[in-house]
Amino acid sequence: MNDFVLSCKNLSIGYQEVLKKDLNIKLKPREILLLKGENGSGKSTLLKTLLSELKKKKGEYSWKYPLKNISYLPQINKESQSIHYTIRDILEIYNIPSSNQYFIDQKLYNSPWANLSGGEKQKVRIASRLTKDAKVLILDEPFNHIDKKATVEMTSFLSELIETGKLSALVVVTHKEINFGRTKVVRLEL
Amino acid sequence: MIEGILFYKMAFLSSSVSSMALPIIGHHLTLRSKILELFFLTQLVALCSLLSHLFWEGFELLWTLVAVCFYFLGTYTFSKLKLEEGRRHVTIMALYLILLSLQYLLIGFFPQLDSHMTKGLFGNIVTISNFEAATVLVTFFTFFVFYSFNRKKLHRESLDSAFLEGPKEKRLSSLFILIPVILSLYYLGLTYTLSFLLIPSLIPTKLFPKISFRMGGLAFLSLLASVFGLVLSISFDNLSTTPTQILLLAGILLCYALLKKGSSYFLRF
Numbered sequence A: 001m002n003d004f005v006l007s008c009k010n011l012s013i014g015y016q017e018v019l020k021k022d023l024n025i026k027l028k029p030r031e032i033l034l035l036k037g038e039n040g041s042g043k044s045t046l047l048k049t050l051l052s053e054l055k056k057k058k059g060e061y062s063w064k065y066p067l068k069n070i071s072y073l074p075q076i077n078k079e080s081q082s083i084h085y086t087i088r089d090i091l092e093i094y095n096i097p098s099s100n101q102y103f104i105d106q107k108l109y110n111s112p113w114a115n116l117s118g119g120e121k122q123k124v125r126i127a128s129r130l131t132k133d134a135k136v137l138i139l140d141e142p143f144n145h146i147d148k149k150a151t152v153e154m155t156s157f158l159s160e161l162i163e164t165g166k167l168s169a170l171v172v173v174t175h176k177e178i179n180f181g182r183t184k185v186v187r188l189e190l
Numbered sequence B: 001m002i003e004g005i006l007f008y009k010m011a012f013l014s015s016s017v018s019s020m021a022l023p024i025i026g027h028h029l030t031l032r033s034k035i036l037e038l039f040f041l042t043q044l045v046a047l048c049s050l051l052s053h054l055f056w057e058g059f060e061l062l063w064t065l066v067a068v069c070f071y072f073l074g075t076y077t078f079s080k081l082k083l084e085e086g087r088r089h090v091t092i093m094a095l096y097l098i099l100l101s102l103q104y105l106l107i108g109f110f111p112q113l114d115s116h117m118t119k120g121l122f123g124n125i126v127t128i129s130n131f132e133a134a135t136v137l138v139t140f141f142t143f144f145v146f147y148s149f150n151r152k153k154l155h156r157e158s159l160d161s162a163f164l165e166g167p168k169e170k171r172l173s174s175l176f177i178l179i180p181v182i183l184s185l186y187y188l189g190l191t192y193t194l195s196f197l198l199i200p201s202l203i204p205t206k207l208f209p210k211i212s213f214r215m216g217g218l219a220f221l222s223l224l225a226s227v228f229g230l231v232l233s234i235s236f237d238n239l240s241t242t243p244t245q246i247l248l249l250a251g252i253l254l255c256y257a258l259l260k261k262g263s264s265y266f267l268r269f
Helices: A043-050 A087-093 A118-129 A148-163 B002-007 B009-031 B035-054 B060-081 B085-109 B111-122 B130-164 B171-188 B190-202 B211-235 B241-260 B264-268
Strands: A006-014 A018-027 A031-036 A058-063 A070-073 A136-140 A169-173 A184-189
Touching: A006 A043, A018 A031, A018 A043, A018 A058, A018 A184, A031 A043, A031 A148, A043 A058, A043 A136, A043 A169, A070 A118, A087 A118, A087 B130, A087 B211, A118 A136, A118 A148, A118 B130, A136 A148, A148 A169, B002 B009, B002 B211, B009 B035, B009 B130, B009 B171, B009 B190, B009 B211, B035 B060, B035 B085, B035 B111, B035 B171, B035 B190, B060 B085, B060 B171, B085 B111, B111 B190, B130 B171, B171 B190, B190 B211, B190 B241, B211 B241
Parallel strands: A031 A169, A031 A184, A070 A136, A136 A169
Antiparallel strands: A006 A018, A006 A058
């Protein structure tokens, strides 16, 4: 079982009612799990179940690592206006190792959060999840409100994190067509 | 003047520590989107204060604890109700108005509470008793000790709240943030507390780009406003303490902004 970073066997998920049943996932180290599906298909419910925020309805799932090693960035729907921090402040506050910061333009380090573009903000949010404890990163719709160039930059950075072993695995929920290059991607349509 | 300062030393001490801590607390409450809840809290504390004067004069601390318990019970209920954001705001405002109406109803029956309500609104730091000042000092010093050891963690939790849209609330840090606010509301007044919590957070990021400078700078400017406001109100009989301190705070922050970058920052904000 522990050869897999994530293993799900006949997993059923949902709130009151079962939303999806008999989900089977096997995610190996250095792989990306790409979850796709329509709105309301159960993508976020699955993530909440896997993060133990929601009880499973039936079946089994297990992570190779304890939950403290699983980093999660939820879908961002609104922009907070009162973040009076520079990028350097944010990276220092979250103790992000410098090796996990390089995809952020160094010229922006002293810029206030409010001055960043949507894509730059999302990069900083992702960087804020890359603590030294993070072994698995879960991203819920990370490419929303981001232009094509920033999406390409981010996917190549995320692939690199997997290829270099800085992250053991990555779980991405998205409705977009994303190309992670040479990195092995396990697709699951919900 | 020195004699005056020595005579009002407890007022100066209370004013100094509270004015330095409140902008820091206000920064975190703003990031955690707790401002509306804060208004609910103010009325809860004000009601408990009136009840304490009505029934158990001399047991202020007990009533303060009652206010703390009611507040946390209220926020816990809100979290369990899982109201959508728009509905949550309306519910909080409705509760605010209900609690405010309850206070006016109480005053109708017990007119002797009127002066206490006015004091609760504007406070009167000059007449603070030794017991009240000691409570304020101990609470704010405890906050500073907690803050100095948990500064990074506190910023991380507040940023998580702003980034991740309402992750699970950390009860312990909320307690350390809110107890000084409740005590300040109780002993220093609603207008003073809210002003020193919220007005400094209007300063644009560019004027204090680094967060440690921002926290230190806002604490220092607020301290200046609070202490000079107190000195002025002691020196000039016609000057009420809290309004003087608040207007000085706004003035000092405005002057700082104008001196540093020009008035366009305020217009843009």
